[in-house]
Amino acid sequence: MTKIVVIGNGMVGYKFCEKLRQADPDKAFKITVFGEEHWPAYDRVHLSDYFTGSTAEDLLLAPSSWYEENDIVLRRNELVTEINREEKKVISHTGTEVPYDKLILATGSGAMVPPINGVEKKGVFVYRTLEDLEAIIDFGKNVKKAAVIGGGLLGLEAAKAVRDMGLETHVVEFAPRLMPRQLDEAGSSLLKSKLEDLGISIHLNKNTQQIKGNGKLSGLDFKDGSELPIEMLVISAGIKPRDELAKTCGLSYAERGGVVVNEYLQTIEDKDIFAIGEVASVQNMIYGLVAPGYEMATQVVNQLTGNKVKPFLGYDMSTKLKLIGIDVASFGDAFGINEPSTPIVYHNKNSGEYKRINISLDGKRLLGGILVGEASAYGMLLQMTQNNMPLPPNPEDLILGARGGKASTGAGVSDLPAEAQICSCENVTKGALCKIIEEDGLTKLDEIKACTKAGTGCGGCIPMVNDLLKSQLKAMGKQVKNTLCAHFEYSRQELLDIVKIKEIKSYDELLNQYGTGDGCETCKPAVASILASTWNELITKQDTIQDSNDRYLANIQKGGTYSVVPRVPGGEISPEKLMVIAQVAKKYGLYTKITGGQRIDMFGARVDQLPDIWEELIDAGFESGHAYGKSLRTVKSCVGSTWCRYGVQDAVSFAIEVEERYRGLRSPHKLKGAVSGCIRECAEAQSKDFGIIATEKGWNLYVGGNGGSKPQHAKLLINDVDSATCLKYIDRYLMFYIRTADPLTRTATWLNKLDGGIDYLREVVVNDSLNIGEELEREMAFKIETYACEWKEVVNDPKLRAKFQHFVNDDQGDPQVAFNEVRGQKAPVSWG
Amino acid sequence: MTTTTLLEKYKTTDHTKISTWFKAAPVSAFPENGGACVKYKDLQIAIYNFSRRGEWYACQNLCPHKMQMALSRGMIGSEKNEPKVACPFHKKTFSLQTGKNLNGDYCDIATYPVKVENGYVYVGFED
Numbered sequence: 001m002t003k004i005v006v007i008g009n010g011m012v013g014y015k016f017c018e019k020l021r022q023a024d025p026d027k028a029f030k031i032t033v034f035g036e037e038h039w040p041a042y043d044r045v046h047l048s049d050y051f052t053g054s055t056a057e058d059l060l061l062a063p064s065s066w067y068e069e070n071d072i073v074l075r076r077n078e079l080v081t082e083i084n085r086e087e088k089k090v091i092s093h094t095g096t097e098v099p100y101d102k103l104i105l106a107t108g109s110g111a112m113v114p115p116i117n118g119v120e121k122k123g124v125f126v127y128r129t130l131e132d133l134e135a136i137i138d139f140g141k142n143v144k145k146a147a148v149i150g151g152g153l154l155g156l157e158a159a160k161a162v163r164d165m166g167l168e169t170h171v172v173e174f175a176p177r178l179m180p181r182q183l184d185e186a187g188s189s190l191l192k193s194k195l196e197d198l199g200i201s202i203h204l205n206k207n208t209q210q211i212k213g214n215g216k217l218s219g220l221d222f223k224d225g226s227e228l229p230i231e232m233l234v235i236s237a238g239i240k241p242r243d244e245l246a247k248t249c250g251l252s253y254a255e256r257g258g259v260v261v262n263e264y265l266q267t268i269e270d271k272d273i274f275a276i277g278e279v280a281s282v283q284n285m286i287y288g289l290v291a292p293g294y295e296m297a298t299q300v301v302n303q304l305t306g307n308k309v310k311p312f313l314g315y316d317m318s319t320k321l322k323l324i325g326i327d328v329a330s331f332g333d334a335f336g337i338n339e340p341s342t343p344i345v346y347h348n349k350n351s352g353e354y355k356r357i358n359i360s361l362d363g364k365r366l367l368g369g370i371l372v373g374e375a376s377a378y379g380m381l382l383q384m385t386q387n388n389m390p391l392p393p394n395p396e397d398l399i400l401g402a403r404g405g406k407a408s409t410g411a412g413v414s415d416l417p418a419e420a421q422i423c424s425c426e427n428v429t430k431g432a433l434c435k436i437i438e439e440d441g442l443t444k445l446d447e448i449k450a451c452t453k454a455g456t457g458c459g460g461c462i463p464m465v466n467d468l469l470k471s472q473l474k475a476m477g478k479q480v481k482n483t484l485c486a487h488f489e490y491s492r493q494e495l496l497d498i499v500k501i502k503e504i505k506s507y508d509e510l511l512n513q514y515g516t517g518d519g520c521e522t523c524k525p526a527v528a529s530i531l532a533s534t535w536n537e538l539i540t541k542q543d544t545i546q547d548s549n550d551r552y553l554a555n556i557q558k559g560g561t562y563s564v565v566p567r568v569p570g571g572e573i574s575p576e577k578l579m580v581i582a583q584v585a586k587k588y589g590l591y592t593k594i595t596g597g598q599r600i601d602m603f604g605a606r607v608d609q610l611p612d613i614w615e616e617l618i619d620a621g622f623e624s625g626h627a628y629g630k631s632l633r634t635v636k637s638c639v640g641s642t643w644c645r646y647g648v649q650d651a652v653s654f655a656i657e658v659e660e661r662y663r664g665l666r667s668p669h670k671l672k673g674a675v676s677g678c679i680r681e682c683a684e685a686q687s688k689d690f691g692i693i694a695t696e697k698g699w700n701l702y703v704g705g706n707g708g709s710k711p712q713h714a715k716l717l718i719n720d721v722d723s724a725t726c727l728k729y730i731d732r733y734l735m736f737y738i739r740t741a742d743p744l745t746r747t748a749t750w751l752n753k754l755d756g757g758i759d760y761l762r763e764v765v766v767n768d769s770l771n772i773g774e775e776l777e778r779e780m781a782f783k784i785e786t787y788a789c790e791w792k793e794v795v796n797d798p799k800l801r802a803k804f805q806h807f808v809n810d811d812q813g814d815p816q817v818a819f820n821e822v823r824g825q826k827a828p829v830s831w832g
Numbered sequence: 833m834t835t836t837t838l839l840e841k842y843k844t845t846d847h848t849k850i851s852t853w854f855k856a857a858p859v860s861a862f863p864e865n866g867g868a869c870v871k872y873k874d875l876q877i878a879i880y881n882f883s884r885r886g887e888w889y890a891c892q893n894l895c896p897h898k899m900q901m902a903l904s905r906g907m908i909g910s911e912k913n914e915p916k917v918a919c920p921f922h923k924k925t926f927s928l929q930t931g932k933n934l935n936g937d938y939c940d941i942a943t944y945p946v947k948v949e950n951g952y953v954y955v956g957f958e959d
């Protein structure tokens with residue numbers, strides 16, 4: 001049995017263990033791992049998530065039990081202090097001695113702390129480990145202003161964390177620009193202005209001379225004479241390989257740090273000692289990303305298990321990340337300096353996008369580039385660079401998209417060569433993915449992730465894996481069908497047709513006749529939505545197939561309480577009704593907040609309180625706002641021509657009419673609308689699923705808009721129509737969407753995927769090209785006629801009311817529910 | 833109460849060591865193909881009436897992902913014939929037979945034996 005000792009239980013050390021066990025199912029290797037930290041290996045790449053609610057457990061790459069299950073001895077909280085190469089053993093600070101046949105150094109790196117006067121002061125931190133983070137969070141509670149030294153990748157990550165703590169955030173960088181290794185001047189300056197828009201102050205060209213403060217930190221002094229008053233400092237200015245062990249046992253180390261290894265990752269002096277990850281210096285280079293570290297781990301495993309070994313001769317340092325919501329990517333020869341090249345640059349300060357691609361002088365190859373603000377093309381561009389793929393006739397199409405015509409840019413996943421690396425974290429090629437799809441008959445993304453691990457690291461390649469899966473299945477002649485889940489081999493549209501034609505009214509009926517198994521959390525709510533869209537029956541009749549929010553007709557919130565939103569059509573509300581809301585909120589001790597959709601949300605209601613609360617609201621003339629459902633939410637309005645000196649139509653009256661028309665309408669996803677009384681568009685109608693904007697002659701109708709994470713402007717369907725025509729087209733549009741969209745697909749995504757796009761939709765809705773216009777209107781009329789307030793039904797039915805309780809054997813509410821006070825109102829205690 | 837101590841209160845009952853059959857509630861208290869929560873001492877136990885399979889299951893009401901008392905409100909279903917529940921918060925799914933987290937690496941949840949006698953539902957404990 002070969003004895004393996006791994007020093008370091010970080011991401012790369014863990015990956016080594018995982019790969020070795022994978023390649024060695026018979027456990028011919030005895031593995032011992034030393035980790036100096038308290039936690040088993042965790043995801044350092046997503047460390048800043050710790051500030052936004054992720055727990056240490058969330059970040060773990062594998063729980064402690066994984067090591068046991070795989071017969072790996074994990075020695076946590078134990079620092080190796082000596083390597084005895086003669087006797088081939090390591091000795092830890094507790095005196096433990098463990099012999100090895102092969103030794104793997106995966107000690108990683110620590111934070112590089114520049115020699116500034118005062119770094120030892122209280123309030124100065126580095127940003128590297130979970131313990132560092134805990135200390136930062138602890139200290140940060142009592143300060144208001146903090147700075148981060150380092151404007152590189154790591155520094156900006158730290159800045160995000162500090163900002164997430166709610167502190168005034170400053171970034172101090174020595175170089176004249178941010179992310180100097182990845183971005184050029186223009187890209188960096190765009191990133192800077194975007195960060196400043198988010199309230200982060202950026203200080204460039206700053207050489208910190210002194211960290212001031214007497215006991216307590218008070219500020220920074222810079223060489224140019226300026227100063228910055230702060231109370232906390234986080235240093236995240238680079239890494240320093242943890243090579244101290246190598247130094248004491250006579251292994252060579254590089255001048256700039258790191259254990260010197262050859263292309264097989266063996267140390268020069270000792271073929272039985274390997275170094276991988278950030279501690280390894282290969283050809284005088286340290287690789288501070290996780291992907292090359294994983295590749296090193298793989299190659300050492302291959303050597304130990306007698307598999308084919310690829311010498312490690314450098315690694316692509318392309319990277320894409322999201323910094324505080326801003327996409328930043330840098331790939332290949334980002335600066336165009338490795339060979340003569342011509343840059344093509346697109347710089348739009350208005351939309352906040354900077355894109356640069358470097359083209360070879362003969363115009364045939366893409367060498368590298370930079371993307372800031374919008375980086376969706378990164379995956380394809382990187383592939384084109386790495387695989388020397390031919391460029392389209394107008395290479396600018398790569399960053400601008402095809403313009404003027406509808407021709408595609410010709411860069412699709414099917415054009416990639418088999419050796420193209422799709423997942424760089426796990427080094428999975430297109431060929432490997434295609435093979436597994438073909439030979440093992442995999443048809444689902446989850447299966448591919450489980451089999452190949454592709455997409456399980458940073459997740460950046462998932463869209464590409466998905467595209468590949470679809471195109472591969474298509475190429476194999478398999479019909480690519482958007483089946484609902486494992487229990488239904490039908491798409492949502494097919495199921496909706498079945499439900500309608502066969503007059504199926506319950507989930508069980510549909511599952512018995514057209515499905516298999518017992519259903520799941522994917523198909524149950526999807527079918528519930530189809531049934532509600534088709535028959536409009538009270539959803540609480542089949543409460544256990546509803547998502548929790550629909551089951552309890554309220555929105556579940558942290559701590560397990562619910563929020564309550566009565567409908568306020570068009571955002572118009574009388575003082576009397578406002579007083580009712582105030583009284584109810586006061587009586588039940590609810591937190592109140594104005595929503596984005598012009599209504600009032602009351603939070604913190606226990607499940608058993610919901611019927612009582614609604615009884616009072618309904619008595620006062622309120623009805624359900626369906627904030628919990630995949631259904632119409634609100635129709636927002638501006639004040640319109642009644643009051644506004646610019647208004648040309650009565651936006652409020654029309655918004656109320658529209659909202660009441662579609663209230664309770666169940667759809668594949670939530671629906672939002674708005675009506676603006678003039679061209680100034682104060683109701684932001686173009687960001688809604690349907691938006692109506694007044695003109696001198698009537699209304700312009702926009703469809704398929706979206707806010708949220710992927711904002712998209714709605715597209716004009718028709719202009720200058722009267723109110724009745726406008727409603728007719730919304731009827732047809734919404735019903736057409738409800739009939740044909742996939743589950744949980746907003747109208748914007750649906751419209752993007754619709755063949756022919758808005759032009760086709762206009763053909764169907766306005767010109768009635770499918771001859772279904774009247775049918776769609778009839779279906780909508782049925783929904784409008786059969787509308788009933790769900791909460792009214794529940795409040796008046798003792799049997800339904802009885803379902804709203806926490807325990808079925810005790811009248812007590814959930815004893816676990818607890819609140820804090822924030823700004824004079826209640827708030828749930830934050831979760832672990 | 834800290835996360836760990838709250839979790840530690842829930843221990844899977846060994847079917848061979850049941851010492852108490854707790855009379856939880858009448859069958860009618862549990863919706864078909866769904867769950868409800870019962871209180872036993874200071875424990876919250878989710879009980880599921882999986883009528884489609886003619887089976888009953890019980891587990892801790894506490895979801896180990898974000899420590900929320902919510903599993904009884906989750907949708908139940910099956911994955912390759914293994915009965916499961918999905919937490920309403922983030923759809924983490926757990927096997928109702930083994931308690932294993934089926935779509936992640938969260939710790940197992942405790943499961944308890946259930947029996948139905950004379951219209952009443954009972955949960956088995958070791959204490």
